[in-house]
Amino acid sequence: MSKFFVIGDVTVDQTYFVNALPESGGEASATRAIMEPGGAGGTIATVLARLGNRVVLAARVGKGPFAELALSRVREAGVDTGLIQVDSEVQTSSVTLLITPDAQRTMISAGGASRRLNAAELVASDVTDCDALIMSAYSLIGGWQREYALRALELAKRARLTTFIDMGSGAVNALKDRLINLVRDVDYLLMNQRELVTLTGESSISDAVVGLAARGIKRVIVKVGELGSIVITPELTELIEAWPVKSVDSTGAGDYYTAAFAHGIMQGYDLHYAARMGNVAGALNATFIGAQTCVFDAATLQVHVQQMMNAQHA
Numbered sequence: 001m002s003k004f005f006v007i008g009d010v011t012v013d014q015t016y017f018v019n020a021l022p023e024s025g026g027e028a029s030a031t032r033a034i035m036e037p038g039g040a041g042g043t044i045a046t047v048l049a050r051l052g053n054r055v056v057l058a059a060r061v062g063k064g065p066f067a068e069l070a071l072s073r074v075r076e077a078g079v080d081t082g083l084i085q086v087d088s089e090v091q092t093s094s095v096t097l098l099i100t101p102d103a104q105r106t107m108i109s110a111g112g113a114s115r116r117l118n119a120a121e122l123v124a125s126d127v128t129d130c131d132a133l134i135m136s137a138y139s140l141i142g143g144w145q146r147e148y149a150l151r152a153l154e155l156a157k158r159a160r161l162t163t164f165i166d167m168g169s170g171a172v173n174a175l176k177d178r179l180i181n182l183v184r185d186v187d188y189l190l191m192n193q194r195e196l197v198t199l200t201g202e203s204s205i206s207d208a209v210v211g212l213a214a215r216g217i218k219r220v221i222v223k224v225g226e227l228g229s230i231v232i233t234p235e236l237t238e239l240i241e242a243w244p245v246k247s248v249d250s251t252g253a254g255d256y257y258t259a260a261f262a263h264g265i266m267q268g269y270d271l272h273y274a275a276r277m278g279n280v281a282g283a284l285n286a287t288f289i290g291a292q293t294c295v296f297d298a299a300t301l302q303v304h305v306q307q308m309m310n311a312q313h314a
Contacts, residue, residue, distance in 0.1 A: 002266040003054040005127050005156070007149050008041020008136030008166075009114040010059040010070045010084075011093040013251065013291055018098050021106055028098075037073050038095060038291035039114070040136035040166060043252045047259035047281065048134075049077035051298045053266075056130065058148065060085040060117040066092040073292040083126060087113040103247045103286075109170060115143035119151050127152050128159040132266055134258065135164070137171035140182055150182070157185060162266060166258040167191035172198045184216040188265065190258050192223045205230065209237065221275065223257055228279050231271045240275040243283040243308045252291030257282035260301060273305070280304045 015034050022028040045057040057079050061067040063086060070092050075081060093112035097105050117139070127133065133156040139149035156163050163186045172179060172195045179199060183189055189212075193205065202208040205222060209232050212220055222230040228242035247253075260281030264274030281301060288294040296304075 001051075001053045002131040002263075003056070003129070004045075004048050004262070004266075005056050005058065005130040005133045005152065005161075006041055006045040006048070006135075007058045007117075007133070007139050007152055008044060009039035009093050009111075009138055010042040010057070010061055010074065011037070011039035011095050011109075011114070012066045012070050013038035013095050013097060015097045015099060015249070015251065015290070018100060020100065021098060034289060035069065036290035036293065037070050038252060039070065039093060040138060040168060040255050041114075042070065042074050043255035043291050044134055044136070044166070044259045044262075045079045046073050046077045046292050047256055048263060049079045050295060051260070051263045051301065053263060054080070056080045056083060056126065058083045058117065058122070058126075058152070060087055060113045060145070061093075062087050062091040062113045064092075066094065083121075085113075085116075085118060085121060087116055090116055097251060099249060099251075103250055105251060111141075111143070114138075115141070115145045117143075117145040117148045119144060119148040122148055122151055124155050127155040127161070130156075130161060132162040132164065132262060134166065134262055137165055137167045137175075137179065137183070140179065141171055141174045153186075162187050164188045164190065164258065164262050164265075166255070167195045167199070169195055169198070180212070180215055180217070186217075188219050188221060188262070189217055190221045190223065190261065192225070192254060196220075196222055206237075219271075221261065221278070223254055223278075223282070229257070229275050231275050233271065238272065240272060240279060241312055243280050243304070245283045245287050247286040249289045250286050251289075253282040253285045255291065256285040256294070263298070276305050276308065277301060280308055
């Protein structure tokens with residue numbers, strides 16, 4: 001298996017299931033409420049470790065019970081938490097999610113300690129001893145975390161690590177066109193359709209991809225929800241069909257996709273098969289409530305991928 005260096009937020013997700021979103025100044029009653037660990041960095045790292053990889057996670061938390069909860073599944077999965085920084089002044093990052101019956105999410109995020117990830121504590125060998133780097137684009141928004149992320153990315157490029165960046169709506173909205181310049185040399189850029197359109201300003205996927213290619217971004221993976229994902233390279237553009245499931249909560253599904261896709265690439269599978277692994281991992285996650293609740297190992301993932309392929313060719 002491979003060794004991954006992961007940079008991203010570690011959060012506490014406070015999730016409320018509501019029949020409808022309240023109007024401004026109004027109130028809504030939740031039919032159910034849960035508090036679970038989340039965050040793109042923590043979720044990607046957890047899934048990679050469950051798949052049998054060695055994983056080092058770079059993140060920052062506050063003190064107290066929120067920090068313990070945010071890191072609980074990361075630790076259970078066996079992720080190396082030696083680079084987790086503890087902030088004595090700022091609380092652990094948190095996200096409040098409102099989930100409506102159609103499984104759509106409305107989110108309120110508090111960056112908290114995540115944005116204060118201190119680059120002064122980054123040692124070059126922490127990165128260069130790994131095989132791949134995965135970064136959440138939220139790490140590039142600002143604060144100390146941005147400096148840490150950019151330095152780690154440069155170290156990874158110099159050491160010829162395979163690099164993956166997972167976009168996010170918040171990062172795309174915050175950085176917009178500036179984000180393209182930061183990620184143009186990354187090996188694999190992953191995003192959903194809304195993020196692609198926002199990032200490029202184009203109204204169609206084909207025009208957006210042409211625009212990214214013109215700016216030096218060659219390998220793009222676009223997650224298109226129930227349709228699956230689109231693999232885009234200079235040689236091909238192909239839709240990889242989804243594995244249909246009854247979704248109950250999409251929180252973390254994109255992070256599961258990214259982790260499984262990166263695992264597949266580093267295992268030597270081609271883009272199509274790695275995308276299928278991502279589709280299945282994201283679908284499995286969506287059948288559970290909570291960002292990191294769904295647990296499976298590499299062998300189980302392979303079985304489900306084969307089942308999907310058999311069903312599609314039947």
